[in-house]
Amino acid sequence: MSVSESTPNKNSKSCILTKDGRKNLNDALNKKYKSLNINKSQLHKDIGEYQISYDTVCKILDKPTERVTRKYLDILFNFLKIDLKESDYETPEKKPHSITQETNSSSETPIQRLKAALEDLNYEYQKRLFKDAIGQLKPTATFLIHGKHDYGQQWLVNLLRYQHLPLHTTDVWQHPLKINRRDANIENIWRKLAELLGTPNSAPEILAEELYKHWESRPVILVLYIEHIADRYLEQFINDFWKRLVDMVNTAYSSSPNNNKINRNNRLVLFLVDNANSQAKLQKYLLINPEKTESYKPLVLQIIEHFNPDWIQDWVGIQSHYQLFSELWKVSEFRSEELRKIGLNYSTPVSVFREICNCCELDWQDIETKLSL
Numbered sequence: 001m002s003v004s005e006s007t008p009n010k011n012s013k014s015c016i017l018t019k020d021g022r023k024n025l026n027d028a029l030n031k032k033y034k035s036l037n038i039n040k041s042q043l044h045k046d047i048g049e050y051q052i053s054y055d056t057v058c059k060i061l062d063k064p065t066e067r068v069t070r071k072y073l074d075i076l077f078n079f080l081k082i083d084l085k086e087s088d089y090e091t092p093e094k095k096p097h098s099i100t101q102e103t104n105s106s107s108e109t110p111i112q113r114l115k116a117a118l119e120d121l122n123y124e125y126q127k128r129l130f131k132d133a134i135g136q137l138k139p140t141a142t143f144l145i146h147g148k149h150d151y152g153q154q155w156l157v158n159l160l161r162y163q164h165l166p167l168h169t170t171d172v173w174q175h176p177l178k179i180n181r182r183d184a185n186i187e188n189i190w191r192k193l194a195e196l197l198g199t200p201n202s203a204p205e206i207l208a209e210e211l212y213k214h215w216e217s218r219p220v221i222l223v224l225y226i227e228h229i230a231d232r233y234l235e236q237f238i239n240d241f242w243k244r245l246v247d248m249v250n251t252a253y254s255s256s257p258n259n260n261k262i263n264r265n266n267r268l269v270l271f272l273v274d275n276a277n278s279q280a281k282l283q284k285y286l287l288i289n290p291e292k293t294e295s296y297k298p299l300v301l302q303i304i305e306h307f308n309p310d311w312i313q314d315w316v317g318i319q320s321h322y323q324l325f326s327e328l329w330k331v332s333e334f335r336s337e338e339l340r341k342i343g344l345n346y347s348t349p350v351s352v353f354r355e356i357c358n359c360c361e362l363d364w365q366d367i368e369t370k371l372s373l
Contacts, residue, residue, distance in 0.1 A: 014067035014091065021073075021088030022064060028080035041171060041217060045263065047079045053168050067092075110328055114360060115367050117324055118353055119163070121315050123156050126301040131164050133290040133299055139253050139267050140246045140295040144286065146274035147304030150348040153273050156304065157223055158371045160271075165221075168265040173214040174221035176373050184228040186236050193241075204240040212248050219267045223373045227276035234281060238296065242270060246296040271373070272298050307352055309343035328360040 017025065029038050044057045056072050070089065077084040108116075126145070134141060143160075145153045161174070175196045179189060187202075194202040197210045214220050226234060249268045272282070285297045316322055316336045326334050339356065346352045354364040 015070045015073060015089040016065060016067055016092065017060070017073065018088060018090055021084070024082060024088060025060075025077070025080070028077075028082050032080060044169075047075065051075050051079075058170065110360070111362050111366050113324055114328065114357065114362060117321050118356070118367070119159060120318075120321070121353075122307055122311060122349060123152075123159060123304070126156060126304070127160065127164060129299075129301055130160050134165060136290045137292055137295050137299075139264070140249050140269070141267070141290075142242070142246075142270045142272070142296055142298045144272045144274065144282065144298040144300045145304075146277055146300070148277050148348070149275050150350040151275075151304040152349040152353070153275055153304065154371055154373065155350070155353075155368070157271050157273060157373050161221060161373055165267065165269065166265075167219045167267060169218065171218045172221060173211075173218055174223075174373060176223040176225065178225045179228055181228040184230065184233065186233045189229070189233065189237060190241075204236075205244060208241055208245040208248065211245055212252075215249055215266055215268050216252075216262055217266075218263075219265075219269075221267075221269045221271070221373070223271045223273055225273045225275065226281075227274055227278055229281075231281040235285075238285060243296040250295070270298075277303065304349065306347065307343045307349055309340045312343040312352075313340050315339075325360070328362070330361045331359045 029043075033039075033043075038061065040057050040061060044052070047057070052072050052075050056068055057076075059066050059068055060073065060076060070084075070091075073089060074084050077088075130143065133143075145156055147153055177189070177192055177196065179192070183189075183192070190202040190204060190207065193207050194200070197207060197214075199206065199210050201207075211220060211222075224237070229237075246268065252262055253264065282298060287294065287297045287299045290299055291297070313336060316325060316339045322336065325339070329338070332338065338359070342352055342355050342359075346355055350364070353367075357364040357367070
């Protein structure tokens, strides 16, 4: 009997394929695609974007020991016109664990555990507005992240991208575009963008077409650091490139709901990151509230402010955080007041992060240098 005939409770179990089940799957894939090297993106599109996520397809094919919900095995097997038999999967028992054991997992280094804790500290206003806006702005959105130097703008961009941006896939075209003061003219901006896209033609209309092609098959995230870019060049970037690209994507999204060439889950997002709090240069474009018809204009997230020591006090009071610092704190016997003092004594969010790491004999740079955007 196939899984599609089974009860909903059985269909919701977490399973892995047995050796026989994996052989049956591989044989069916090889027969359908006439290849041992399966294009997972194509397979995901062929099944149907609303049937199963790209991540789940990758997990089934590439991670044989990771569990998936049984209904997704059924979807894949039905697509390949084979039955999923009881002998094709198993439901291994999960090992019992406590929150304490999970926090102290030997697979996580101290720097990884500290990074996870720091991700919960501050930026609540920005996160809330982003989460509200991203639900309204689909598929295109533009955001301004701004504050003074060393206020953690890059850190916030990565938090928003990895924690709050629904992408439905790990196959994402994403790149930061950092412009030095000496390179801050429009020709260099086009040239650097052309290099990212791998095209010799740096005309803005060609760049828009090239990035549109990426959006057709995957989400696209571009981060432009703007503090050194003059007003007129930012206007050219928005008018000649970004608005053109947003219009192309919005038109395709709205006019082709049944176009299999386009994955309608794909997002097109631009973060404009200002490390010098110079938002006035974009004043005539800025939006205070999400506006889907003008999604090429930057929605202003609240300016990043200095930490309130009370926020730090509340944050460290969470049991898992308190336990973590009780283990990692090196400079004295740990009390939550120690972190409150850091919030009082240091002037910027990044200096607070840096000092917290120092007190744990860890290096903030080890976290910061691994940020992808």
